[in-house]
Amino acid sequence: MNLKPQIREIFIDNDKIVTISDQVFFQTGNDGVHQWESGIVLSRYLLSINPIGSILELGSGSGLAGITASKYTRSTNITMTDFNRTVLDNIQENILKNSARARVVYLDWRDVTTYTNPADIVIGSDLIYDGAPIQDLVRTILHHMNENGVCYIVMPDKRKMTPVFLEEAERAGLDVVAMELKDWFTCSPHRDVQKGFRDFAELTMRKYFLYTLTRKSNI
Template sequence: MDIGSLFASEIQYEEELVMGLKLKLKPRDSGQLDTEMHLTLWPSAEKLCSLIPTLIPPTSSILELGAGTGLVGLFTAKTFPGSTVLITDGNTESVDLIQENIEANSLNARSSHFLWGESAGSFDVILGSDVIYDKDFIHPLLRTISLSLNSHGFSILANHTIRFNPLQRLFFEVAARVGLEVETIESNPIYIVRLTLKSN
């Protein structure tokens, strides 16, 4: 994918993402069109999108945490139209933008404002891209995942190693404390983990 092509002058545009799938994406404002910033953030989301078709059952209840632009959730909803997708973020402007993108693409999804730390419901799959970036948010993030997974569910998180590696030990310690088992899928340059509830 040509990342630079995402930041054209048009307010709305269509962009090929993964495996020929196209989504209409709208930037929040001109201040978001910072190529350097998005080059830092997009590879994890891109990598996660590339794995979704093979990792997720086609009719699942899916939650995206810390969605930002909502790319992962939007891609998932378009890939699996039979699934229900809830795309969440802690920023209300991002939530409004995501809802516009959902409607523009006629997707079976909805957006919602959500702060980590409590249950968001009960889901088969929980996704997150570049959500591990600050030690103070690791416990709220993992607690939400632990409380929001159904008994047979799983979570896939993708994070650039630049951000994840300094927090890796804490991440694994907190995951164990909140009842999550962690499996490393990939570790370079994007660190991808699969989390499930510990068996009783």
């Protein structure tokens, strides 16, 4: 079994590639050094909307989405966050691999004061899992999203904690709109289709949903 990180080329689109260090096999607690399929879907969504404004990524993992935004969208102020030091180090290495313009910051959802700068766009993928601090996550989104900002969360289907998160978000004053992302968003992340789907098999095994969160209007 190869326990060393592998260098992967992730094809966000035919001519748009991000190179990452991916820990295929990992110990519990270092899940963030593994590239999850939701991050690929989120990266492609960002490419499709080509956002302007500052971006803050929660639970950045490999940094794929933030690096995609830096290299291939109009956003110029990108911050990637996590609370795991190993994950943060891996993100920094991946930023350097891609000559991306982004910064890496420690952020613990249980203490939003660990990083306090808000952003126009808050993003995240596969953040809602068994044992995730749901209320803390919602509080972090609210704290770090500008007054007129937006949050994009991509999740695979059949995660039992997702409805809990959505209920908590609405209770906290957020409007939520759900949309399935499919077809191009879930195609093979490699020119060699068989290799791509072998490395990221869940792209063909699950449905992926984008949850767009905004503050409820007081009008």
